[in-house]
Amino acid sequence: MDRDEVTTVSEDYTPGHVFTNSRRSNSLGGTLSRPKLSGTDTPFDAEQTSRKGDVKLHIGSDDSSVEILEPIPEDNRLYLEYVSVNAWVPSVFNTPSLLPKLNFKRGQEKKDEQKSSMRQILFNITGCCRPGEVLALMGPSGSGKTSLLSVIGGRAQKMMIKEGEVTFNGSKLNKRLKRQIGYVLQDDLLYESLTVYETLYYAAMLRLPRKMTAEQKKERVMVVIKALGIESCKDTIIGGFFRKGISGGERKRVSIGHELLINPSIMLLDEPTSGLDSTTAMHLLSTLRQLAVGGRAICTTIHQPSSRLYQQLDKLLLLSKGHVMYYGRGSQADDWFDKLGYTLPYRVNVADFILDLSSADVYTDKRDGEQSRTFLIECAEAYSAKHPLDGYDPTTASTEVTQIRTALSAAPNSSALDGVPPAGKPAQPRYSTEQSGRPISPFQVASVETGTEASSSTDGEPVDEEVGAAAHRTLASSFKRRGVPQAAGNRWGASYPQQLKILFVRSVRTRRFQSLSKQDLIQFLVVGVLTGLFWLQRAGDDTLGAAQDTLGLLFFELLFLSFRTMFVALFTFPDEFKMLLKERASGMYRLSAFYFARTASDLPMDFSIPTLFIILVYFLGGLRYSASAFFANYFTVMLVALVSQSFGLLLGTAVMNPKTAQTIASILMLTFLLTGGYFVKSIPVWISWLKYLSFVYYGWGLLVHIEYAGRTIYSCPTATDSANGGVSQVNVADPASSPQCTPVSNLQSALGLGQPVDSMKWQAINACVLLGFLLFFRFLVYVMLRKKTSRV
């Protein structure tokens, strides 16, 4: 028996509990108003005690006034309403085709055609979440909780077709509104190499309003860290698959903290408690409750709540295969099902029971699991048709529910099997649904004791059922009249230069384990030394044979760096794309700021160790011994590497799949390499234009110019000629002094080059084309990124 079960049993059924109404003020500017109903109503900070002799037990924290964040001002509160939400996803997996499918139909016609081949996953879902409320979306796996939350938060997948209306204070979701929403994804998207504090610090610097000072922003970070109980790991890295960091539960809390920082008016959370032990989950839910008390609307999906956790929820939307099975106060769910003939059995956690119902795992002697599920959904739909937003209210709707039950039991779908035990099922139901002799459920105890149900309130703003449907409508229309609060100040938390600076520093830190890594250093040193030794001082000779060899050295120097930077760049944006989407959806920064900062942060890393390689190759190979030649060679190689990197970024961004991008990159790079001028001297005319697309062609042209412009190269007899006794030995170090050597008059044709070596015009063209390539590719990358993130 786990702790929850112990708690449930002892709290619910131990006689002698004292039930009181408590109303405590807290430091959030609101009041924690929880009329205590019974031993079951156990907020984490409840002063619930049981005595056995001298032992006094307190369940949960004893601090009821935890300061979290300042309450949301009345005018800034948001009322969420979602009406008739339907959604479809592809029913079969379609292999991505190379050619786009042409469909000339437009608008609704196109949508209808697409829908016919898709699977509906959400069916006509309607409800609302008021400030001060915690609305839980519950249901078995695959019931559509995440999909519904993503539609509400405007983060639905591109491939999903959705219908219905989601409004906040009566207005549709827009970019400005999105910034006021805290959205916690199911998968925690965090930078693995940052510490917990750094993660929240950079987010605070980017997201919090400019009017706050840096000190205040840091303070906010610490407040959130404390509220979420992650002080002990604040300097630990987030970690990932290869490097262990904080635990899964701590990760979840950091993700929540990331959203809490902005003190959002509304929070949407996808499985915030998954992976947490029940006590931690309980604390987290209590924190969310406190946030709700401060005037926020909290909408969260929840998988398998413990009984204590369940009681922290105000409203519940129970989903079953995309259909609503129950909508109303969590504390009245058992009453609803009870009225429909599905009574909560003795000693069963209500959350478990309703999840079993929605999984079609409860059958009676009249209906099997699936029939029970269908019947309950039909009842919920019938009720919702009359009370779409109010949810179940036993004070006014008891007789209505009974009528629905009777009507639907008589309907052919549901009632045909009434009285007939389902085939293949034991006559004995899994749960007892007998009313007689059943101990009174916790919630019924509440009704008996207090004549009311659990409720919470915003600052003096009642949200419980006593306001009734009419009061709810008044409240809803008052929010709608008020409209969406206008965010004061600037659209972006940080100014543009600040965004650049913060993103640059963050980007460098996120790669703290990659940059200047030992492997990179060793790779460049080994390849540099080997290359230098293979061509040892060969370039220093002024003979034609040495010049031909040196062309190979220059080509290799160029290629090694270009290939490397390009293949690294292929991964840059695909790796960060999800994070980019998430942060852009939260309006953290401008895309251009991210783009410039991210690519600039690559430069120190990509060009520090390669410099070592160039120095080694240059001096070991004996290339032209002058400062101007060295720096010209260095900047040319770096320029080509930058072009190559931009090309890699472009491919990676366009494809967003590193594997596909690698395949395309290999083909293109091989083409560029072969047309670069070194390997194939005379390309057939009809295909020779390809070389003009090759940045290697222009880069290599420049390097050859730097090395040989104005230099006299001699054609001397080869070593083979000498061995045959045709000529005497040649002094290769000084061929000018050897009578057998003659100066080469046309180096271009002697070396089989595509460009004249001494032509300044050609060198200017090479440099300009490379710069043009660089700017063009970088611009395209930005356009591509903007396009890919345009749905944000």
Ligand SMILES: Nc1ncnc2c1ncn2[C@@H]1O[C@H](COP(=O)(O)OP(=O)(O)OP(=O)(O)O)[C@@H](O)[C@H]1O
């Ligand atoms: N892109 C997609 N392609 C095909 N089916 C999808 C897609 N996205 C969601 N679905 C389907 O939609 C249904 C609802 O999925 P959803 O993730 O919303 O469920 P869930 O209740 O959140 O589940 P869990 O609790 O396991 O996260 C599932 O049957 C799922 O397979």
